[in-house]
Amino acid sequence: MNTDKLLMLFDEAGEQFLSGESISRELGVSRTAVWKSIHKLQEQGYSFEASRKLGYRITGRPDPLEASVLENLLETKTFGRKLVVLQKVDSTQNIAQQLAQQGAEEGTLVIAEQQLSGRGRMGRGWVSPFGKGIWMSMVLRPLLPVASAPQLTLLTAVALCRSLRAETGLDIGIKWPNDLLIAGRKISGILLESAAEDERLSYVVAGIGISVNLAESDYPEELLERAVSLRLAAGREFSRTRLTASFLRDWEALYHLYLEEGFAPIRSLWEALSVSLNHRTTLRTPQGVLEGTPIGLHETGAIMVEFEDGTLRPLYSAEMGEPAST
């Protein structure tokens, strides 16, 4: 018996139970064949709730990070084509950093089921439970001046935002410079670490964390107000391999657009997706906390901020607070 037809039945049934009898009738097979097929699916990573009265319903689908599965889905030329798939790591970023230092080529991707000490911006941690998200880091080697690093950060945020919007249908926006938010709650973090020699970039390690299928119980309580997963926002699970392949395709395309056309198109795309613009906010800079209204991107990738005295200045490095009014 073909398990695909059985899966289609369960897909249609959604949260509902299907009795063994109705399945055997629908597919024209014996009750024993149904039972065998369910057993087969369990071996593939599906899980079922079985009720003597009601029958079966699916409670979990397999979504392992398998190199062969991801490779089959890839539509890229270089991004992800050198693939390191791991189970538990301290941080994919640390591993990709080591690979970059050892000369790993552009597109080398480290992706793991779980990070034990995932790293976020400003030395913060990043919640990365097993099998629930996309925790990955990729090596880039653009022949660019060091000043391009902030533009690569913004480019990555744009690619991820566009890709996730298309895949999930969720209303995802970008908070400067590179946090992705759904209704003010963070679903993704991006951290670009770059190494430069004098005026030239040597390599960039782009770390990306996407909270895909996390449940509320996966978050520390104090984070729930500020964080959310795609699953919690959409009410359904997503395939991590599919999201990853789709993002890598969009990211690579945008990267080449940037290398050929410069920052102008990226800037327009970023501004269109931004939720940071035209709201008064606090800006924590290394020189102190300022208050102002971000109104757009500077051509360097800095954020242009209008201050109370009417002056307009680019801020190169700041952490944005919540908007004072939305």
Place this chain on the structure above:
Amino acid sequence: MNTDKLLMLFDEAGEQFLSGESISRELGVSRTAVWKSIHKLQEQGYSFEASRKLGYRITGRPDPLEASVLENLLETKTFGRKLVVLQKVDSTQNIAQQLAQQGAEEGTLVIAEQQLSGRGRMGRGWVSPFGKGIWMSMVLRPLLPVASAPQLTLLTAVALCRSLRAETGLDIGIKWPNDLLIAGRKISGILLESAAEDERLSYVVAGIGISVNLAESDYPEELLERAVSLRLAAGREFSRTRLTASFLRDWEALYHLYLEEGFAPIRSLWEALSVSLNHRTTLRTPQGVLEGTPIGLHETGAIMVEFEDGTLRPLYSAEMGEPAST
């Protein structure tokens, strides 16, 4: 007997021999006391040529890299105040990189008598024989956007050039971005490796190599046309600890000027010392080889180049050839 007085006699005599008899007369001590003092100086690292007929002359002075000596000479607040003095290392840059990654504070300085595989720009090597030069790397942690890295490179070249000009009286100029030249031959190399997190510098490791007391025989033959030491250019030796202390003082002062006043004063100082401006030259960029006339610095630290068609463009990353005409 005080060896200082004896050293003053030898200083006055220069290359001339001093007979034991003349020394004993001049200082009013016995010939045996003279002999004992010379022996004492030998133990301190001085070397002498002894001639039965002519007497003694100094052929070498001690110039060890001793932490205590260098610390006594330092006039800085932070630069060099955490001091790691080593004998033979692969590369001071590698060691300082490790220290930076482990959180070493600003001003942490690694200096060595010899580098076995000193590193220059673009993955090139750097000749670093034992005791003959200043081979050092220092950690900086400026609270600056990543785009400042090229400006720090230029700042370091300006500080080193001004310091060496003052200490040696030699006519030293800067070739863009950060090579120091005497009459077209390189006496010093600077390599700034920076690490950034998104738009913000995490740390910079500034590597500086100064060919102080190298003899012709210290260079591979193919380098002699393009390289020279302070000693070969000036005809005398220099104290490495003194040059180092003087440079660290000037560098720290210029660094603080930059943090307070921005790049404008550094740019003026760089342009005044540059030997790269207003000569037609080749410019090897990641995108290909161009020909043009550098006419000044851009406010970002890029070099402004006038091309044949009259256009003026900043180049952020290029390797300059020899001037087509000087």
